[in-house]
Amino acid sequence: MPHPRPTLPGSSFLFGGDYNPEQWDEQTWVEDVRLMQQAGVNAATVGVFSWSRLEPSPGTFTFDWLDRVVELLHEGGIGVVLATPTASPPPWFSLAHPDALPVTEDGTRLTHGSRDTYCPSAPAYREASTRIATAMAERYGDHPALLAWHLHNEYGTFCYCDHVAGAFRSWLQRRYGDLDALNAAWYSAFWSQGYGRWEEVLPPRRTQYLHNPTQSIDFRRFMSDELLQAFREQRDVVRAAGSTKPITSNFMLPTWNHLEQWSWGEELDVVSMDHYLDSTGPDGEAHAAYAGDLSRSWAGGRPWLLMEQAAGIIPLHGSRMAAKAPGRMLRNSLSYLARGSQGALFFQWRAPAAGSEVWHSALVPHAGEHSRLYRETVELGAALGRVAEAAVPPAEGPLVPADVAVLWHADGWWALEDGALPSQALDYSDSVRSVHRALWQLGFAVDFVRPGADLTAYRLVLVPSMFGMDDAAVAALTRFVAGGGDLAVWYFSGVADEHLHVVAEGYPGRLRDLLGIRVDEFLPLAAEEEVRLSDGTTGRVWSEAVETTTATSLLDYAEGPLAGRPAITRRDAGDGAGRVSYVSTRLDADDLRALLATLTADAGASPVLAAAPPPGVEVVRRRGADASYLFVLNHGDLPVTVTGDGVDLLTDGTAREGLPLAAGDAAVLREQAAGSPWSVR
Amino acid sequence: MPHPRPTLPGSSFLFGGDYNPEQWDEQTWVEDVRLMQQAGVNAATVGVFSWSRLEPSPGTFTFDWLDRVVELLHEGGIGVVLATPTASPPPWFSLAHPDALPVTEDGTRLTHGSRDTYCPSAPAYREASTRIATAMAERYGDHPALLAWHLHNEYGTFCYCDHVAGAFRSWLQRRYGDLDALNAAWYSAFWSQGYGRWEEVLPPRRTQYLHNPTQSIDFRRFMSDELLQAFREQRDVVRAAGSTKPITSNFMLPTWNHLEQWSWGEELDVVSMDHYLDSTGPDGEAHAAYAGDLSRSWAGGRPWLLMEQAAGIIPLHGSRMAAKAPGRMLRNSLSYLARGSQGALFFQWRAPAAGSEVWHSALVPHAGEHSRLYRETVELGAALGRVAEAAVPPAEGPLVPADVAVLWHADGWWALEDGALPSQALDYSDSVRSVHRALWQLGFAVDFVRPGADLTAYRLVLVPSMFGMDDAAVAALTRFVAGGGDLAVWYFSGVADEHLHVVAEGYPGRLRDLLGIRVDEFLPLAAEEEVRLSDGTTGRVWSEAVETTTATSLLDYAEGPLAGRPAITRRDAGDGAGRVSYVSTRLDADDLRALLATLTADAGASPVLAAAPPPGVEVVRRRGADASYLFVLNHGDLPVTVTGDGVDLLTDGTAREGLPLAAGDAAVLREQAAGSPWSVR
């Protein structure tokens, strides 16, 4: 699928991060350039929160200081990712346009004093945003330091005001045409919510009791589209000003789920990601892999850009920040690169002296140059320089070859967030992450796929907890199986259509025939409850009264009200077609991994290495222009030896006779011959 | 006490539930009637949330579809419980009357998009409600299918707007006459709250710190009366339209405590109850019994109607829905019937395809006819048909004879919800339910009684945690004891008067003389704290420095600061009078049951069966026109045998030589001779 879009330079990986010169004096700017050069930084993102400095009063622009910053960076050989500052309008803006301040679900109009204090649908906001974007594009659009445009930052602000209500109605009119269709889709006969005139239709503002879940998910879909429209307006003025550099805006994980990424991915020249770990230890490593695979997939398999990662901290449950362990900055960065990132950017270059995020970490921490963090920054810069050749994408074929794909869509997440579900323990992100983590532990490369997408490239497709599905999604899965692909589906998938209407006559109505089963009742488990399956496997959270029609039971429930009934089933779809498995409970991590080992083996899916590496060692292959590169990351506590026909770019060491890799170390091996056998022991 | 009110048909039990044809097409209606007939359904409640379909724009009524539904049901032999749809005004209503939207305590005006989005005091709402009630009464008031009127649904919506403030002031003027009386009752000298003009008086809107508890409870009392007035207005137009069918509106438990049920019970032709279990296992069974006994009592001992129960789910702590175990639907339904219900209705007939409550269960679940739930529905319908003769109420005498009564009043619940109490673990519902559960386990039939009511029918009256009491309540208890009745009172009862003023000179001031004790200090226990009594009994939550005056100590505290002081006392009120016990701590379930075994025995109260049935077996006697019926419900895991002079209506089996009853099974035995001896082993 050719993409005639501007791309990032492929000659090397970008390294650097958000830089906020507006917080510092010119002397510090000079010092910053020195430290950047010393660390091999080649990209600085400026402008993200500079609005009040760039436009101190309405329509008056003060670019001189930014000119100087850009010039200093350019002279220092550091490229600029230029952000429009529209994520945080200045105080003068909200004073002048109180109607452009965001309104919460319960009608509270917020004030400035933080960030993101705007209504995305307010005309005054949209106008002010394109005005400053235009001014910046005109001034910097052809600057030689410019690497890319970073429009806005982390789109995702919600509002429930009348501007938004009007925009929501227009969106609904486009989606449904008339009120009859809306009433049907929203199932408004329930609780007497039938709409007779468009003016009656509102965002899901605070109401007496439960919201209408279809209204809620439509509002989520609308907000994503509305924000995308705001993005497009900025993009268009940047292009109109003549700038030809690639344009991005950044997604964020783990918790930021306000955008429908597939449709956004179609509009972005470069997909970029702000990724924050939420746990220390191996789950954190798996999470980095998860974000990398998602980003590459949202980018259509093309290179993407890790726009932000935390330099030194991992926020833990209970609002405590853990310090990132030594070496982790390098290993995590390589994991993102291995999965297709064109760079390792950070939030942020220099730690702020004060402000709301004074404790966010930075490549130059409060302690300055003489610090573990900055030392690791310098080491990382050197490492990225050594692996630069891997940045050149392949002329054809996948960037990261994968036999296994996981279905992913924001709808799945939204559906499990806004309704009164049979169990509050149903958790889309957890479902997808647990499946991905098991595959990561087993050493498989994984793509994520959009519902309805062509799946012929894969041997195995997994569907975790995708509650609603439209016709196209079901048809694509059906075609895939008919064509020989193996499919595995988890509980609470395919239960409803795209309007979240439950399909009648037995769960999961959308996939009943494909799976060869029928469920007449869900039996959610209580908080601490668990249920044993026939081989000792443990299920939690959920169980279902499964009856097989054309499938057979792989494992039965062994206790409780479902004892003797199927828990995990498989249907052989027949001659030339694949096998379809169904998992009706949440398996513990070890059991899930064991199941996926079987499913991948049966599907003939190939892991990155034929022989699984030791636990804690991650291996990923990224294809380049002239060679492919094996990234080996030893997250474990023990040294390992990598053996194969390749050379480690980081150390120039050859692996032919075995390359030792200490605990915590990494290697990036240029493969001398494609498909040569590798072992890690 | 003769009730010249319309009653439900007594010839058989009603079976069916809420039916929402507005969610379905006509083909489904036809199918529904077929399935209802197949299951023996004879009652469908329609209209509950149909307002936007019945009146799609102001004053324009579209009854044709409902005509067709009612006709279909009627042709199918299914009666109609017709609900006015006023619990959920349509979107057009709130757009036209923003002042009729409810306002929260903190001034937030809610929007439509859920249910119950109205201010009960708004003139526009009241007017619209009586308008549609009138139109429905005129159209359907003499329809032969009509079984009863179900006005509104689950009254209980609160509002704090100016309409409500005005109505509250009028209510207060009626209650207190002048501001001096209000200031005295509200103890407004505390914190300088003296009111000088009526305009100063407000609902308990959000304020800086703790509310005035008397203002809070008066607002609760007012809201109950205000909602009752709204009910009366609908009732009056229905009657004015000439309909003579019985009129009800439904209470709800376990958590819905917005109405003062005794005063409502006086206005309802038929008391009806929506009852939702909140736990699986035996506590759930006890809870069904609790709701049944309360409903019958609120109905003045007359038959009532179980308007809603969940077909298949039990919501658990932690927002997870447990599936009801097989067989439970039948046993629970029989428990309600045994306690006086004229039917077993459900929420709901057919599961909705979407909407906020898509996961609520139904007699026809998403899976449709071919499902465990519908199969049990058919079985239940058959069973109800077999026991129909028990539906005919006795011409005189109690429906369910009981020797034991428990004092109950919403004031007791409200008083423990809205104040800054000595312990947040004080919990009215828990106190009453724990006493009732112990009696249920011991096999006693129980009535609930209103404070001040005549108690001569009982041998033992129990008073759990009734904080405030008026003169009449105390006088009734005193008369009861003087007449030979036994009384037992639990901690935090009789401490205050009806304005929640603590009676001076020693707790519990209202009952000090009657109990023969005096308490000068409460000693609430910490969260995990427990205190041992002299026989090893365990107390939690609460303890008191009790001194006996005319009572003697039954059990002392054995440890802690109260060691050696009375914990449970008893006063013998003298010649011909009864005994008065006081329990100053919260006993564990086993200890409470043991205490009640003693108290009931001493009082000469008779359990349903002379010999207690095995644990888990529930036995209730309901009296009919020509016979009495022994309901035996085996909730346990072991089979039992029922022996006595009777015939099981469900199986036609005779119990004379012993009727085996498997685990989970039930029997409804027509007693051949009143008072014949029974055993369950």
Add this chain to the structure above:
Amino acid sequence: MPHPRPTLPGSSFLFGGDYNPEQWDEQTWVEDVRLMQQAGVNAATVGVFSWSRLEPSPGTFTFDWLDRVVELLHEGGIGVVLATPTASPPPWFSLAHPDALPVTEDGTRLTHGSRDTYCPSAPAYREASTRIATAMAERYGDHPALLAWHLHNEYGTFCYCDHVAGAFRSWLQRRYGDLDALNAAWYSAFWSQGYGRWEEVLPPRRTQYLHNPTQSIDFRRFMSDELLQAFREQRDVVRAAGSTKPITSNFMLPTWNHLEQWSWGEELDVVSMDHYLDSTGPDGEAHAAYAGDLSRSWAGGRPWLLMEQAAGIIPLHGSRMAAKAPGRMLRNSLSYLARGSQGALFFQWRAPAAGSEVWHSALVPHAGEHSRLYRETVELGAALGRVAEAAVPPAEGPLVPADVAVLWHADGWWALEDGALPSQALDYSDSVRSVHRALWQLGFAVDFVRPGADLTAYRLVLVPSMFGMDDAAVAALTRFVAGGGDLAVWYFSGVADEHLHVVAEGYPGRLRDLLGIRVDEFLPLAAEEEVRLSDGTTGRVWSEAVETTTATSLLDYAEGPLAGRPAITRRDAGDGAGRVSYVSTRLDADDLRALLATLTADAGASPVLAAAPPPGVEVVRRRGADASYLFVLNHGDLPVTVTGDGVDLLTDGTAREGLPLAAGDAAVLREQAAGSPWSVR
């Protein structure tokens, strides 16, 4: 430091409490005076919440009832502490002045119906407050019963309305002069918050995400000053009316931290404290000592007044009230007196019959005269009479001699409450209380000192978790060490300047040189995480990557990522100078006590008794005019013997041959010769 301010009478200790005659009839007033006399009460605080009774309509004063109350008290020999009632405006006030009702952070305007329902910046409120204060001062200012003026009650009400916004701007203009300085101090370049006009500056109202922490702390500082200004206005009208009695307003602990107490202390004739325990057991005793030492310190070492303590309850976590154990009322009261209080006043004299605080306790409880509580009240009154001579303060020299001081400032608390910190477990109050508790356990007298204050009186100064420090604070500590004083600093101190800007180049930037260390990274610990130090000491919550420069390590971390690096350091500041210790983690209580035992010994700080008393026995020395008094409080479970050259005022017993002190008992020993040796065994 001479204080030419009016003082409380020093001839005896005040005993009594808040008295609310407006809640009772005249007969009860007479009875109250009788009970007060019987108990030796000599002070009643009246007027606190009497506004609606004193001024039932605007400008109409009804003082006759209060005249009668004051006269009754006076005739009964009971002095009056006269409160202005401005903490709770009457309903008529808020109806007339809706703009004077407080507005929450999210814009909700509160209503009356509780207490403190006013905006402190509203002109109408300020005017009404001085009007009634004037009227009261004119009427009662020279009444012979008058002991003191108690203006307002527990100042601390916040508001975010436009009145407040205007006052905040004026305060900021005075503080910063121009917007450039404000922008710099607020670090407004972060998140584009640069202010271009003063109108743009707002209180920290509800916003989208994290607040600006400097804006937040400045708002706290402003509110303290604004409330102080309101206090000054009342004080000025009282003085203008000619009254010469001492004027106070009361602080509150443990949670009430809305005032900057040092600046308030300068304006109050008498510092007074409302102190509520928050735990039973020994931590409660330590907490009483903490409040006493803080109050005396805020009062500049002069006598102060315990204005409120709870007569009978201790609120526990989980909203349960524990009853105070017998004897505790006396021991706690003596602890406050020992630390400089001129009295033991209580909230409250008589328990209210109703209202929001009906369960607050009182000297005359609901049970009345015949109660344990009132009996202990009588005993306490007698005890206070016996120790009256100790009330006369010394002509010169400290009231309570102390060698050890702890740095304290509201800024430290505020800084840890309003920001997004590296760990939510950072807790200023906990940090200070844990250090004070350890010193209390070790038997040291402790002063608290203001940052920047002269420290020459002390041998050891402790700095727990004082995040921000200005130049003066650092200079004072530096001078102290240079002069030979020993200093110990705890983690998260001196990290930032007074605007909460982190000082660059290594933590803790303000104290790096003084401590002889440099920290380049904080490593907060996870919720249950602990870290062992080299001698087995346990650290929690926090750790730091410490490197020593001129200090040496006392204890290293023994495990985790910091293993082998310093955890506790000490720098010997050289010839004639003191030693400076740094503690980089939160020590467990026992380990902290052991550390402080070492630090105090090394510093040559003297405990009250040379030989430590047994655990649970508290010993404090208060100096009087002609003698000094040793307060010995046996909180423990075992009897002890006090031996020394003194006489117990409570029993007249001499301690020369050993005075036995039973568990729970107390002695107040007049020391016959200053510095005579004492032992408690």
